[in-house]
Amino acid sequence: MYAFDYHRPTSLAEAAQLLAGNPEAKLLAGGQTYIPTLKQRLAKPSAVIDLGRIAELRGITEEAGGLTIGAMTRHAEVAGSPLVKRVIPALAALAEGIGDPQVRNRGTLGGSIANNDPAADYPAAVLGLGATVRTSKGRAIAADDFFTGMFETALEPDEIVTAVHFPKPEKAAYAKFPNPASRYAIVGVFLAKTAGGVRVAVTGAAPCVFRATALEQALAQSWSAASIDGVTIDASNLNSDIHAQADYRAHLIKVMAKRALAAAG
Amino acid sequence: MRVSMTVNGKAVSGEVEPRTLLVEFLRNQLGLTGTHVGCDTSQCGCCVVHVDGVSVKSCTMLAVQADGASVTTIEGLAQGGKLHPLQQAFHEHHGLQCGFCTPGMIMSAADLLQRNPDPTEHEVREWLEGNLCRCTGYHNIVKAILAAAQTMRGMAKAAE
Ligand SMILES: Cc1cc2nc3c(=O)[nH]c(=O)nc-3n(C[C@H](O)[C@H](O)[C@H](O)COP(=O)(O)OP(=O)(O)OC[C@H]3O[C@@H](n4cnc5c(N)ncnc54)[C@H](O)[C@@H]3O)c2cc1C
Ligand code: FES
Ligand code: FES
Numbered sequence: 001m002y003a004f005d006y007h008r009p010t011s012l013a014e015a016a017q018l019l020a021g022n023p024e025a026k027l028l029a030g031g032q033t034y035i036p037t038l039k040q041r042l043a044k045p046s047a048v049i050d051l052g053r054i055a056e057l058r059g060i061t062e063e064a065g066g067l068t069i070g071a072m073t074r075h076a077e078v079a080g081s082p083l084v085k086r087v088i089p090a091l092a093a094l095a096e097g098i099g100d101p102q103v104r105n106r107g108t109l110g111g112s113i114a115n116n117d118p119a120a121d122y123p124a125a126v127l128g129l130g131a132t133v134r135t136s137k138g139r140a141i142a143a144d145d146f147f148t149g150m151f152e153t154a155l156e157p158d159e160i161v162t163a164v165h166f167p168k169p170e171k172a173a174y175a176k177f178p179n180p181a182s183r184y185a186i187v188g189v190f191l192a193k194t195a196g197g198v199r200v201a202v203t204g205a206a207p208c209v210f211r212a213t214a215l216e217q218a219l220a221q222s223w224s225a226a227s228i229d230g231v232t233i234d235a236s237n238l239n240s241d242i243h244a245q246a247d248y249r250a251h252l253i254k255v256m257a258k259r260a261l262a263a264a265g
Numbered sequence: 266m267r268v269s270m271t272v273n274g275k276a277v278s279g280e281v282e283p284r285t286l287l288v289e290f291l292r293n294q295l296g297l298t299g300t301h302v303g304c305d306t307s308q309c310g311c312c313v314v315h316v317d318g319v320s321v322k323s324c325t326m327l328a329v330q331a332d333g334a335s336v337t338t339i340e341g342l343a344q345g346g347k348l349h350p351l352q353q354a355f356h357e358h359h360g361l362q363c364g365f366c367t368p369g370m371i372m373s374a375a376d377l378l379q380r381n382p383d384p385t386e387h388e389v390r391e392w393l394e395g396n397l398c399r400c401t402g403y404h405n406i407v408k409a410i411l412a413a414a415q416t417m418r419g420m421a422k423a424a425e
Contacts, residue, residue, distance in 0.1 A: 004283055005283065031327070032307065036305075036306060050329070052330055076319070100394035100395025100396075101376065101377070
């Protein structure tokens with residue numbers, strides 16, 4: 001690891017100020033992605049700004065019938081929360097399936113979506129539920145505008161995710177085909193029936209999480225496995241790597257969509 | 266930077282660089298070499314310790330992040346010279362061969378049993394997702410954890 005300065009602000013305002021005054025600085029949340037990156041010397045920040053002691057970034061509250069979850073809320077807190085299990089059980093189940101218990105005890109919602117790993121789980125829930133990402137600049141970014149590419153988001157370099165608001169769906173479920181070693185998604189499908197229509201978000205399959213519009217249209221006509229069977233998934237934009245070929249991923253999208261449908265009811 | 270924390274019930278402090286990992290602080294500065302490092306990729310779980318009561322990978326946390334925290338390592342489990350029921354069960358059920366993964370396995374299992382005193386075999390196997398063992402094939406590890414759970418339930422009942 002290269003050497004860096006370390007800051008431990010206790011308020012969001014202080015963190016935002018440190019970040020704004022220091023273009024080479026990086027935020028540290030749960031560290032479950034960033035510390036391995038630092039250890040491999042893939043990053044050389046001038047300073048690390050630890051968000052771990054900022055109480056206002058943590059917690060789960062019910063808001064407008066849905067849920068607002070602070071950026072620094074750990075995966076294990078979401079997985080174990082009675083409130084999440086009651087309002088959006090699919091979200092608790094998704095969090096329970098991330099990595100392993102020790103990763104879930106440290107990793108955070110904000111870190112996961114800011115990182116936007118193509119195989120991460122949370123981006124599928126944020127996009128699938130049509131959530132809103134709130135930031136230190138007072139912006140409320142719609143999920144459809146937030147995930148812009150591989151490891152890319154709509155965040156400005158000196159902008160901090162503060163919370164995510166998830167509206168309550170009528171029905172929702174997430175199904176993933178995990179890589180057996182890492183537990184990251186080879187393909188993960190988040191399915192939701194919402195007030196604004198059917199949403200289907202796919203992670204793991206392409207360079208960035210995306211909405212499977214053909215599946216959305218088919219499921220909007222009829223919420224059934226037969227609708228999924230009738231859709232052809234275009235494999236031309238999907239990933240091929242040592243874990244799976246694009247055509248196999250295209251196949252898995254439909255299989256995971258059917259599993260999610262069965263779980264959503 | 267100066268860090269202070271409670272490690273295995275004792276107040277400790279030391280001078281570290283911000284980039285010092287918690288596991289490096291424990292091993293190199295405190296001489297607590299029971300916590301192992303088995304990988305560079307945060308995947309093996311040999312380094313699991315408890316920070317403020319929950320299991321974490323001490324290779325994936327900076328020492329400065331644990332400033333002010335209460336840390337328990339494998340060295341802190343035995344009480345009054347008596348092995349912790351998990352340690353005893355690993356011994357009795359042959360839950361280790363080379364022993365390299367064992368401290369992490371036991372610290373991870375201890376976190377499971379404090380959340381779920383009566384796990385099924387499946388729940389134990391799922392929980393060990395982040396702990397790799399190159400020797401045992403996991404079978405006796407799982408057996409040891411289930412046996413320790415039973416012993417600990419008995420102890421809790423006796424204490425009532
Ligand atoms: C062994 C292992 C297995 C894993 N398996 C999975 C899995 O199955 N599924 C999955 O989805 N993930 C998995 N992960 C990743 C894990 O979920 C991470 O915790 C997550 O991706 C990053 O969150 P973090 O809080 O650890 O962020 P960090 O690692 O601290 O930060 C990640 C990045 O986000 C930035 N950042 C952090 N917080 C904010 C914020 N509030 N605002 C703006 N930028 C911010 C940081 O600067 C950094 O660039 C795994 C990790 C490991 C080590
Ligand atoms: S040393 Fe392998 S996970 Fe920590
Ligand atoms: S006993 Fe050798 S690695 Fe587990």
